[in-house]
Amino acid sequence: MPNILVVEDSPTMRQLISFAMKRIPDSHVIEATDGVDALKKMSTDKFDIILADINMPVMDGLKLVSLVRGNNAYKNIPIIIITTEGAEEDRKRALSIGADAYLPKPIQTQELIRLVNSYLDKPKQ
Amino acid sequence: MEKDINVIKKADEFLQMFRKGEEFTKELLKENEKLRYKIAELEGLMERSGDEARIKLYEDRIKMLEDEINSIRERFRQVEEENKDFASKYIEVEEENNNLANLYVASYQLHSTLDFSEVLRIVLEIVINLIGAEKFAILLIDEKTNELIPVASEGMSVSDAPRVKIGHGTIGSVAKEGESYFTENLDYRKEFNPAEPIVCIPLKIKEHVIGVISIYTLLTQKSGFTNMDYELFNLLAGHAATAIFSSRLYTQSERKLTTIQSFLDLLKEKPRR
Numbered sequence: 001m002p003n004i005l006v007v008e009d010s011p012t013m014r015q016l017i018s019f020a021m022k023r024i025p026d027s028h029v030i031e032a033t034d035g036v037d038a039l040k041k042m043s044t045d046k047f048d049i050i051l052a053d054i055n056m057p058v059m060d061g062l063k064l065v066s067l068v069r070g071n072n073a074y075k076n077i078p079i080i081i082i083t084t085e086g087a088e089e090d091r092k093r094a095l096s097i098g099a100d101a102y103l104p105k106p107i108q109t110q111e112l113i114r115l116v117n118s119y120l121d122k123p124k125q
Numbered sequence: 126m127e128k129d130i131n132v133i134k135k136a137d138e139f140l141q142m143f144r145k146g147e148e149f150t151k152e153l154l155k156e157n158e159k160l161r162y163k164i165a166e167l168e169g170l171m172e173r174s175g176d177e178a179r180i181k182l183y184e185d186r187i188k189m190l191e192d193e194i195n196s197i198r199e200r201f202r203q204v205e206e207e208n209k210d211f212a213s214k215y216i217e218v219e220e221e222n223n224n225l226a227n228l229y230v231a232s233y234q235l236h237s238t239l240d241f242s243e244v245l246r247i248v249l250e251i252v253i254n255l256i257g258a259e260k261f262a263i264l265l266i267d268e269k270t271n272e273l274i275p276v277a278s279e280g281m282s283v284s285d286a287p288r289v290k291i292g293h294g295t296i297g298s299v300a301k302e303g304e305s306y307f308t309e310n311l312d313y314r315k316e317f318n319p320a321e322p323i324v325c326i327p328l329k330i331k332e333h334v335i336g337v338i339s340i341y342t343l344l345t346q347k348s349g350f351t352n353m354d355y356e357l358f359n360l361l362a363g364h365a366a367t368a369i370f371s372s373r374l375y376t377q378s379e380r381k382l383t384t385i386q387s388f389l390d391l392l393k394e395k396p397r398r
Contacts, residue, residue, distance in 0.1 A: 011237075012250040016230045020223070084253060086346030104346040106257040109223035 001026045002120050003045060007038040007052040007064065008082070013105075017051055017082065020109045024116065035059025039067065047077055049119055051112075054083040054094070062097055069098035078119040082107060224353050227255055228360055235368040241376040244368045245277040248338070251361065253279055256354050257347035258324075258340045260317055262286035265328075265336035265369070266300060273300055273337060286339070287319045296339050299325040303334050305358060311349055317341050324350075326358050328366035335366050 004021045006029060008014040014031050021029045030045060032038035034056040041047075050068065054061040061081055068074045078100045083090070086104035094102050101115055234247045245263060252258045260280035264273035273296060275286035292301040299306050306325040324340040338361060 010250045010254060012230060012234045012247060013254045015234065016227060016255070019226045019230060023222075084257075084344055086344050105254050105344070106347065109226065110219055 001028055002048040003027075004029045004116070005032060005038060005041060005045075005047045005050045006030070007032045007035065007050065007056070007061065009033050009053060009056040013053065013082075016109075017107075017112070020112055021051070021116065023113060024120070035061065035064035035067070038064055042068075042074060049116055050077055050079045051082055051116070052079060054081060054085055054090070062094060065094065065097045065099050078122075080112075080115060080119070082112070224356060227353060228356060231255060231357060231360055232364045235364045239372050239375040241369070241372040244365075244372040248361065248365045248369070249277055249279050251357065251365075252338060252340070255357055256340075256350075257344045258342070259344045260342040261322075261338060261340040263328075263336065263338055263369075264289065264296065264300075265373075266291065266334065273297065276336075280342070281317070281319075285319060289320075294320050295322060296320070296325055296337055299327050299337050300334050303327045303329055303332060305362065307350070311343070324358070326362050328369060329362050330366050330370055335370050338365070 002024060004024070004027055006014055006017045006021065008017060008031070014033070018029045018031055021027055030041050030047070032041050035052075036059045038050070038052065039059075050064075052061040052064055061083070065079050065081070068077060068079060079098065080101045080103060081094045081099045082103045082105060083094075084105045091102040091104075100119065103112060103115065231251045234251070235244065238244060238247070248263060252261055258279070260278075262275045262278040262281065262283065262285075264275050264286065266272070267274050271291050273289040273291065275283045275288070277283065278286050287296070289296045289300070291297050295306055305327065306322070308323040311323060319341070322339040322341050323343070324338075326338045326340075327334045328336040328338065
């Protein structure tokens with residue numbers, strides 16, 4: 001049963017992404033509104049993948065990625081960044097910090113599901 | 126002497142009989158040889174005809190198997206065609222599901238609150254996240270001045286959005302006619318011009334226009350509009366309008382209620398003094 005963490009401050013996007021993720025068989029989706037909220041949820045639940053926005057209040061997505069990658073307990077969790085920032089340098093920056101994939105908005109739900117499945121299907125390190 | 130003659134006669138008779146027997150035996154042997162030859166011939170014939178029959182049988186069997194293979198191939202082709210058909214239908218249904226999910230989420234969010242500023246924020250969110258607009262503004266009609274007044278924006282300040290008289294320019298015409306406007310070629314509209322949006326959607330309650338959403342630029346990764354975008358524009362035209370209208374009324378009535386309540390409290394307090 002894959003545990004998916006959706007970190008997004010916009011309720012509309014959060015609901016939309018969660019909706020898409022719930023279509024992955026047996027998936028369990030937990031929502032967080034920013035980076036700090038995500039870290040709180042990660043301390044109580046174990047996640048198989050994280051989907052995070054970049055522009056969020058309190059703690060943005062890039063800070064969250066660097067904190068997750070710096071923690072031995074979480075460093076192998078795949079992180080997909082979903083953002084309105086579509087420029088190549090934004091993508092490179094996110095990937096250099098440690099994000100596994102970068103998906104610009106507006107998202108194509110099918111593409112997102114395929115991408116998430118490709119990480120969930122990978123053998124755990 | 127006579128005895129000798131008799132012996133000789135008998136010997137001749139015996140010799141003749143022996144010769145006849147010899148001839149008969151020779152004839153029998155010849156006949157036997159002929160029969161043996163016939164039998165061999167018949168046996169050869171039978172063997173040959175057996176091979177032919179077997180070959181015929183095998184040929185028939187091969188033909189039957191070939192027919193079977195061809196029919197299986199044909200069936201396989203048909204099943205492959207059906208599979209392709211199902212696969213494309215599956216993709217269509219998936220796309221439709223995704224679109225419905227997007228529309229559901231958008232309309233759910235729009236009607237999730239009665240707070241006017243919250244509704245405006247949700248409309249902005251939908252236009253950024255689901256449509257992929259970069260610079261845009263929401264303008265509402267001021268019934269007193271008959272003007273479109275900017276009330277919210279994204280990627281630009283509200284003050285950069287124009288105040289437009291109904292019927293004037295692209296934005297004013299959309300508010301007047303109630304028909305959406307889409308620029309013919311997105312490539313020509315890279316520059317930001319507050320009076321010339323690339324898309325302008327009327328916010329309508331039935332035929333009554335209450336405002337417009339005016340989009341100026343799209344996110345860099347967004348090259349054009351999909352069918353889903355047009356569905357969302359339609360949804361925004363109706364649902365965003367009712368959500369904005371009802372939340373504005375609710376907020377106004379809440380404000381009035383608070384004022385009246387304060388006034389009543391004031392009246393109640395007066396006699397005590």
